[in-house]
Amino acid sequence: MQIGLDYMQMRSRAQYYGLRWVGISLLIAGGLLCAAGIAYYGHLFWLRSGLDDYAARAPGAVLLEASPKGVKGGVGVSSVALPTGAFDSRIGQLGFTPMPSNAAWPVGTQPPASRLIVPGLGIDVKLDELRVTGSTIVSYASGDNPAAGYSTVSANPGERGAMWLFGPTGKGSHSFSSLSRSGELLDSGKEVLMFVNTAEQNYLYAATHSEVIPASALRLNSTERATVHLVVPVPSGLYDHFLVLSGELIGVK
Known part of the structure; x- marks a missing residue:
């Protein structure tokens, strides 16, 4: 027991x-x-x-349209334009012929981009078919049908419309991570030039502004002017916000 x-x-x-x-x-x-x-x-x-630090505007650039047409249920990239003649002397120094943004070619008439160079940010990448709008990324993040709320048509270099280029994060000249420095450059009054080449011609774009937009709200709106929009997720490794560096066409060679 x-x-x-x-x-x-x-x-x-x-x-x-x-x-x-x-x-x-x-x-x-x-x-x-x-x-x-x-x-x-x-x-x-x-x-x-620090995301707000990425938002900046080129000296003298003006807001043309606070709410882009055709944007539903989200935020479109603002229509910001450079003042007339802002880069005329610089265009000649670089060997380009001035080409006003509103005098560009109609969408669908020019070949696609083959190379993108942004000297001030150390970007030099062969695009091939990387020029796609990135609508898959945005629609996945927002859960929306791309055709339902915004245009996903991407213009080619030199065309009237918005050219959307989504780039990767990381290191090297092929990365878009350095876009995070664009706000600081624009705030300090420095130019940010973007050279977009095709098989036939080279086009020169000047940065107008940068901004950060939540992925669920970003709308790939188009425009009646010739613009380019370089896009990268911020912070690196997350996909809930996108940094968009926008520019407009100023020259052709």
Whole structure:
């Protein structure tokens, strides 16, 4: 009888200590998970806290249209234009012929872009067919049908319309990560020129402004002028916000 009682007491103590250690382990694991969650979301908040710094406008650039036509349920890239003659002397220095944005070719008449060079940001990439609008990325992020709320037609270089170029993050001249420096350059009054080449001609665009738009709200709207929009997710590795650097056509060679 005594042996049986001793066994039951030992078993009860073992169960007690076992459950106690299990409880302590679960408590520690829960605390670590909570700490990891707080650290993760704190890091995201820190990364996103500087997104407003990416928004900038070129000196003298003016807002033409606060709400682009055809944009539904989201935010379209604002129509910001450079003042007349802003780059006339610079265009000649670079060997280009002035070409006003509103005097560009109709959509569908020019060949696609083959190369993009942005010297001020260290970007030099062969585009091939990377010129696609990126509507798949935006529609996936927003859960919307691209055809339902905005135009996904992307103009080619030199055409009247919006040319959308989505680029990757990372390192190297093929990456669009350096777009994050565009706001600082524009704020300081420095030019940001974009050379977009085709198999037949080279086109010169000048940056007008940069802005950050939530992925769920970004609409790939078009325009009656010849514009280019370089897009990259910010912060790097996340896809809930996009940095858009926009420019307009100023020259051809």
